[in-house]
Amino acid sequence: MRNTATSPKLRLSGVTKSFVAPRTGQQTLAVAEMSLDVQTGEFICVVGPSGCGKSTVLNMIAGLDKPSGGTIEKDGQAITGPGADRGVMFQDYALMPWQTVEDNVGFGLRHGTPGRDLSKDQREQRIAHFIELVGLRGSERKYPHQLSGGMRQRVALARLLANGPDILLLDEPLGALDAQTRHILQAELLRIWGETAPVSERKTAIFITHDIEEAVLLADRVVVMSSHPGRVREVVTIDLPRPRANTARTNPRFGVLVEQIWSLIRDEAYRAIGGDTPQAKPTEEATA
Amino acid sequence: MKTWTQDTPAFALMRNMALPVLLGLLWQLWAMTLPEGSPAPAPLKVFESLGDLLVGGGLLSATAQSLGRVLLGFAAASVLGIALGLLMGSFAAMRENLDPIIESFRPIAPMAILPIAILWLGTGTPTALAIVAYASFFPVLVNTVHGVSRVDRKLLLAARTMGMSRLTILTRVVLPGALPSILLGSRLAMGVAWTAIIAAELAVGSKSGGGSSGGIGQMMFVFYAYNIDLNAIVVCMAVVGVVALLIDRLFRSAERHLIPWRP
Numbered sequence: 001m002r003n004t005a006t007s008p009k010l011r012l013s014g015v016t017k018s019f020v021a022p023r024t025g026q027q028t029l030a031v032a033e034m035s036l037d038v039q040t041g042e043f044i045c046v047v048g049p050s051g052c053g054k055s056t057v058l059n060m061i062a063g064l065d066k067p068s069g070g071t072i073e074k075d076g077q078a079i080t081g082p083g084a085d086r087g088v089m090f091q092d093y094a095l096m097p098w099q100t101v102e103d104n105v106g107f108g109l110r111h112g113t114p115g116r117d118l119s120k121d122q123r124e125q126r127i128a129h130f131i132e133l134v135g136l137r138g139s140e141r142k143y144p145h146q147l148s149g150g151m152r153q154r155v156a157l158a159r160l161l162a163n164g165p166d167i168l169l170l171d172e173p174l175g176a177l178d179a180q181t182r183h184i185l186q187a188e189l190l191r192i193w194g195e196t197a198p199v200s201e202r203k204t205a206i207f208i209t210h211d212i213e214e215a216v217l218l219a220d221r222v223v224v225m226s227s228h229p230g231r232v233r234e235v236v237t238i239d240l241p242r243p244r245a246n247t248a249r250t251n252p253r254f255g256v257l258v259e260q261i262w263s264l265i266r267d268e269a270y271r272a273i274g275g276d277t278p279q280a281k282p283t284e285e286a287t288a
Numbered sequence: 289m290k291t292w293t294q295d296t297p298a299f300a301l302m303r304n305m306a307l308p309v310l311l312g313l314l315w316q317l318w319a320m321t322l323p324e325g326s327p328a329p330a331p332l333k334v335f336e337s338l339g340d341l342l343v344g345g346g347l348l349s350a351t352a353q354s355l356g357r358v359l360l361g362f363a364a365a366s367v368l369g370i371a372l373g374l375l376m377g378s379f380a381a382m383r384e385n386l387d388p389i390i391e392s393f394r395p396i397a398p399m400a401i402l403p404i405a406i407l408w409l410g411t412g413t414p415t416a417l418a419i420v421a422y423a424s425f426f427p428v429l430v431n432t433v434h435g436v437s438r439v440d441r442k443l444l445l446a447a448r449t450m451g452m453s454r455l456t457i458l459t460r461v462v463l464p465g466a467l468p469s470i471l472l473g474s475r476l477a478m479g480v481a482w483t484a485i486i487a488a489e490l491a492v493g494s495k496s497g498g499g500s501s502g503g504i505g506q507m508m509f510v511f512y513a514y515n516i517d518l519n520a521i522v523v524c525m526a527v528v529g530v531v532a533l534l535i536d537r538l539f540r541s542a543e544r545h546l547i548p549w550r551p
Contacts (some may be wrong), residue, residue, distance in 0.1 A: 064445055084451040094446035098464045098549045111460050113451030143549040163450055 007076045009204045010038040010061065010167060014070035017056050029229035030056045033070070036223065036232065041202035043193060045215035046223045047261065049268045053230025054208045055091075058169050061206065062088045074167065084114045087165030089173045093156040095144045102140040104155050105131055108163040130158040133192065150181040161192065168193070168205040175210065186217060187245035195243045212265075216240070216257045217248055224264045227272070234264055329518040334526070337519040345520075347507070351527055354489065354503035357413060358481045361420025365481075366474055368421075369428030373470070376429075377436025378462060390429065398423040398484045402491055411492045416485060416503065423484035424477035431473025435466030468547050475539045482532045504528060 017031040031053040038044055046054050059065040060072055063082040072079045074086070095104050106127040109115035115123045131137055134154040144152055153173060160168060174182045174189075194202035209215050215222045219238050226233040238257060240248050248254050312331050319330030341347035376383045398419045409415040439462055447457045489505025502509075504524050511520040 062449055064448065082445075082448040082451070084449070086449065088446065088449040090442050090446060092442065094440070094442040096443060096461065096464070098467070098547070107447075107460075108450030108452075111450075111452055111456050112447070145549060 007073075008037040009040040009042070009075065010036075010206075011073045011076075012036045012057075012061075012070070013073075015057070015060065015067045015072060016069035017053065017060060017065065018068045031060075031067075032229035032231045034230070034232055035070075036235070038204060038206065040204055041194075041199040043202075043205045043207065043218055043220045044223060045207045045209055045219035045221075046225060047209060047212055047215045047265065048225030048230070048233070049227050049265055049272045051230070051272070052225040052227035054225060055171055056230070058088070058171050058206065058208055061167070062086050062169050064088075084108060084112055084163050085165055086167045086169055087160040087163050089156050089160045089168070089170045091172045091175060093144075093152050093173075095152060095155055095159075097144050100141050100143055101136055101147070101155050102127060102131065104144070105158045105162050107159060112163070114163040126162055130162040133161070134158040134188070148181075149177050150185060153177065153181075153185060157189070157192070166204060168203050168207075170205065170207045172208050172210065174214065182214075186214060190218065190243065190245050195245065212258050212261050213249075213254075216254060216261065217244060222257075222261055224261055226265070226268055236261055236264075327516065327518055329522045333519045334522045337517070338523045338526075341520060341523055347504075347523070347527065350502070350504045350507045351531065354485050354505065354528075355531060357416045357503060358420055358478075358485050361417045361485070362424050362474075362478055362481045364417070365421040365423075365425040365477060366428050369425050369473070369477075370432050370470055373429045373432025374436060374458060374462060374466070377433045377466065378458060383433070390426070394426045394430070398480075399487050399491070402488060406492070415492060416488045419488040420481045420484050424481040427476040427480060428470070428473045431469045431476070432466060435469025435473075436462055438469065439465035468543075468550065471539070471543050471546060475536065475543075478535055478539060479532065482528060486528060 013035050015031060015034045016029070018027050018029045020027050034057065036044075046057065048054055056065060060067050061079065063079050063086065079086075096107060099107065103110075106115075106123065109118065109123045109126060115126075118126070131140060134157055136151065136154055136158065139147065139151065144155065147155065156173065174185055177185065193205055207215075207218060216238055222236045222238060224233045224236060225231065236257065240251055240253055240257070316331045319328065319332075322328055322330075338347075372386070376386055401422060402415070402419060405415045405418045409418055443461050443465060444457060447461045452460065485503065486505040486508070489503040490509045492502065492506065504527060508521050508524045511517040511524070
């Protein structure tokens with residue numbers, strides 16, 4: 001899976017991010033000395049307690065935030081700002097409420113850089129294709145407020161893919177959904193990412209989640225982070241066979257991996273919610 | 289067959305007119321207790337006066353004159369207020385520099401700048417326009433700035449990750465995001481535009497001697513200062529009220545069409 005001959009798709013070397021509080025001038029170290037290589041077609045999940053800087057790392061890769069130290073490179077080039085080559089799916093989807101499903105999916109194609117070299121027809125075809133792909137045909141004229149959480153999530157996913165990024169940055173995209181919708185969309189996400197396709201045809205994905213089971217289900221490798229300051233605690237390789245969508249959960253190895261990751265963050269997770277009495281296997285932290 | 293149910297427009301009209309009609313009746317009953325020749329206004333006399341003013345009194349042209357000034361002054365204020373509001377909302381430096389100036393002018397009533405406006409622009413239409421524009425500028429501006437500040441920051445970030453330029457983000461994200469607030473500001477501005485035009489025409493009316501070119505405010509001034517015709521003044525008040533009400537309804541329906549995403 002690893003090819004050392006070529007440069008990695010994404011390379012974080014010694015990335016540090018500190019924030020200065022505007023009034024007090026107090027400095028907080030959000031991310032410390034984070035290094036990570038991500039290969040083309042790899043699905044990386046990042047888990048860790050609240051405040052471990054997961055979203056900060058994602059924003060820095062997206063180019064929305066600048067590292068205070070260290071470098072982030074994509075295909076050997078330093079990242080200097082946001083760009084459509086790195087698509088972001090935000091936690092609450094960030095759909096334009098004044099746009100219909102179709103307009104939202106086509107937003108980047110019509111007004112941003114992704115559609116620059118396409119003709120109008122090609123753009124419209126692309127929009128229709130991704131609406132179809134996420135199963136939203138028939139809802140093109142609806143506004144986000146008329147959609148369920150799961151459908152909004154699909155719109156955001158279609159918009160992300162329509163822009164044709166080669167790196168997908170997903171910030172807890174399934175966090176707000178109920179358990180059943182979540183299961184369905186996890187499977188769909190794997191299908192769209194290219195689970196059944198050869199590695200070379202897969203997108204590179206960085207997926208942030210609170211949910212350890214979700215991370216084990218989706219990822220090739222799970223980056224476990226610890227907080228204050230945020231740093232990489234361990235990188236766990238998930239050696240479950242693909243495709244996983246409907247079978248992985250019943251694999252005995254699945255539970256072992258979940259337990260292994262949970263044991264890495266358990267202490268901090270308890271501390272984060274202000275207690276140290278272990279409860280019955282809380283795999284989903286109730287933190288926000 | 290259509291029956292007399294709550295669904296018919298006729299029923300809705302009846303229901304909505306019930307209170308005004310009742311108040312009018314009470315007013316008329318009260319007026320009938322007054323001695324003959326009293327100058328106090330009464331509904332029937334007001335209707336009589338309305339007929340006179342419509343036929344030969346220049347009520348329509350005076351109303352058109354005032355309405356034109358309101359629309360023109362309002363349009364100027366909207367263009368300026370929305371443009372400046374978008375800039376102030378988007379750039380902290382502009383906001384911090386302009387805010388003290390704006391906030392110290394805002395409490396100064398439109399009437400208070402009338403003397404200066406008359407000195408600079410005379411007693412005609414330019415002064416009336418200036419007063420209307422001044423009055424309606426602030427609601428538009430303040431609501432636009434507020435609307436821009438309330439645009440979800442995530443939407444701006446999302447637009448940047450799709451490679452959009454600052455200008456595109458301003459027109460494609462900030463403007464539509466602030467639109468509900470901008471339209472609210474415009475509706476409020478239209479209200480104050482009417483109060484300002486009447487006040488301005490009343491004041492300027494004393495200088496230029498009457499006639500329908502002075503607008504409906506000046507017409508009121510003439511009935512107040514020269515004829516002492518209270519019924520005619522009530523007609524003018526009613527006309528202003530009805531026109532303003534119609535414009536407000538127009539704005540609300542425009543809001544529904546321009547903001548179809550609002551649940």
